[in-house]
Amino acid sequence: MSDHSVPPRPDGALAALARFCHRRRRLVLLAWLVGVLAVAFAGFGYGAPSDNDFSGGDSGSAKAQKLIEAHFPERRGDTLTLAVRAAKGIDDPAARQRIEKVIAELDASPVTGPVTSPYQDGSLVTRDRRIARTTIPLTDEEAKRSDVEPLVAAVKDASGDGVTLGLGGERAEKAETPPQGPAEGVGLLTAAVILFVSFGSLVAMGLPIATALTAILGGIALIKLVGHLVPAPDFTVLVAALVGLGIGIDYALFIVTRYREARQDGDDPEGATAKAIATAGRAVLFAGTTVVIALLGLVVMGQRLMTGVAIAASVTVLVTMVAAVTLLPALLGFTGRRIDSLRLPRRASRPRSRERRAPAERWAAVVQRRPLAAAVLAGTGLLVLAAPVLSMRLSLPDASVQPHDRSSHTSYTILSEGFGPGYGAPLIFAARVGSADADLRPVVEAVGRTEGIASVTPPRISKDGRAATFMAFPESGAQDEATADLVHRLRDDVLPGAPGGGGVQVGGPNAGAIDIAEEVGSRLPLMIAVVVALSLALLVALVRSVTIALQAAVMNLLSIGAAYGVLVAVVQWGWLGSALGFPTAMPITTWVPMMMFPLLFGLSMDYEVFLISRVREEYERTGDTRTAVTRGLARTAKVITAAAAIMIAVFSTSLLGPDVSVKQIGLGMAVAVFVDATVVRMVLVPAVMELCGRANWWMPGRRGPAHAGETPLQGAGSRETSGTMWAGRR
The missing domain is CATH 1.20.1640.10 (Multidrug efflux transporter AcrB transmembrane domain)
Known part of the structure; x- marks a missing residue:
């Protein structure tokens, strides 16, 4: 040979x-x-505007939303919520003047409807009259960020002298969220430095x-x-x-x-x-x-x-x-x-001896001398990192997890103090009724008696007399696990047991977020199975080995699991969360795990191809797995390290941005790429391939191991394919 x-x-x-x-x-x-x-x-x-409506499907919240949209058209528009806290009470002359001035500015905006003053409606004020609220309807469904920004600024500017005001609502959150800023620029600059050093x-x-x-x-x-x-x-x-x-x-x-x-x-x-x-x-x-x-x-x-x-x-x-x-x-x-x-500029250096091996090659030899111990230690470490994933909770971020200097977070804090943590995330009940005389009081009373419900509003019948709705405010906030338990208890026990409650649906943003999280959790295993199966089929076709394809799938799952675990520890448990830019501990954003998995699995397969294809080429030349692994690792280490460093730099810079969800996906992907380029490629791959020996190249229908005359990467290129992925070939 x-x-x-x-x-x-x-x-x-x-x-x-x-x-x-x-x-x-x-x-x-x-x-x-x-x-x-x-x-x-x-x-x-x-281009088309973005669409952030995750509702839909056949969930209870989706059914409630359809009923409300069909029979309560007046409730379709978005709203803002003004929250006020006055140290001396809202009736203090100086405080009242300040508060009424803000309400007048909000009422005069061309994108808002009539604003009810808390001085006109006592239900909008707490008993001690220190905290008040009011709702500002938005008349323009297409109101732009630039239309809402002046309202947020007016509320912020009005705070002072013992009066604190905050403006909440989805539109207010978006209006005061700063642009991504220099994050991508920092990532690009870091990538340029890495490329300059590499090339x-x-x-x-x-x-x-x-x-x-x-x-x-x-x-x-x-x-x-x-x-x-x-x-x-x-x-x-x-x-x-x-x-x-x-x-x-x-x-x-x-x-x-x-x-x-x-x-x-x-x-x-x-x-x-x-x-x-x-x-x-x-x-x-x-x-x-x-x-x-x-x-x-x-x-x-x-x-x-x-x-x-x-x-x-x-x-x-x-x-x-x-x-x-x-x-x-x-x-x-x-x-x-x-x-x-x-x-x-580089200093002149003496030429290397041909016998001197590259650091990556020497490292591979170390791993191969104790392959079982290396594989067990690396696998155990990844499983320990992945352990927190067992407690992962999913939700959609709301004002409670935003930076504390935002007006929307101020509004949430004031409303939680005065009206309870669940005020900002009410449960909205909707049901079809036979006539305008329908009596929903037994259902309302049953909901009001449920443990975990702070208060319930009277039912309202639609103008066409075909639907009814009422709201209930939980004692817990939208991000609390107790709220999800409460929704399940209402659906499974309270409503079916109340007279006329069988057809009542529980909806609203709070219940909708819970339904979406549960739908994602139930379908995530199916998506993982589909992605793994399709990627395995492609990899088998490329490297002509079932064993290596299975190794790649398992190792990729381990690295992604480790990334999930670190994400839970940082974001949900709060470990180093504040240092990494997360305002508070929070559940993982619903779409982050399902977005991370296909991206990371695909990117991990990229590195697998670049490494294994080179190993396969060396095996074709030498017929020795150990030599093939050490040389393949040495020939690809530099370029894979540079590529991984660029990925980590780009993903990590998302931590500089304002969006907590984008921060999560950036952190998770940076961790996964780091683990994949270090623990997986430098330890698990050489250790497991050493343990498998000639079995690495097993392929159904092929009687023996690959031989020198067989072209690697059949259907995907010549044996030169694998030799292109590294710098400084010896």
């Missing part, structure tokens, strides 16, 4: 595409610029960044256009930007690395470009396809908005893939032989 093989001539469709883009680089670059600018103009100018050249550093930014701009604009067909919530753009920036730079990193190696081997710029795209580009297309397939696993959740998220994020990934194999070859054509220009 020969230790040397002649790499095949780069030909095929991808090589031809690379040569075309290299030769027609001005045309390709112009097409990309014109196309992205046109899509950006259409997307940002005429040692400003020109080589700039290519991945230029490619990624162009792709992200086009991808986000397409997301807004696709929103007309498949609506998506407002966090989709932030998540797509994080993912697109991370994988866009990583994919370009792999291709530029292979281009530089080909140039060092003597290829001319065009030949090096063709070789890079035919090998690294092919692996990038497979990796991106894996991420897209994993993302589309969100469709099985049955949530229309999560389907929108899946399609929108997939669009961004697809654009980055296309940019990597078309725009990047054109940019390589412009740089040509100047790829290493503007180099980082």
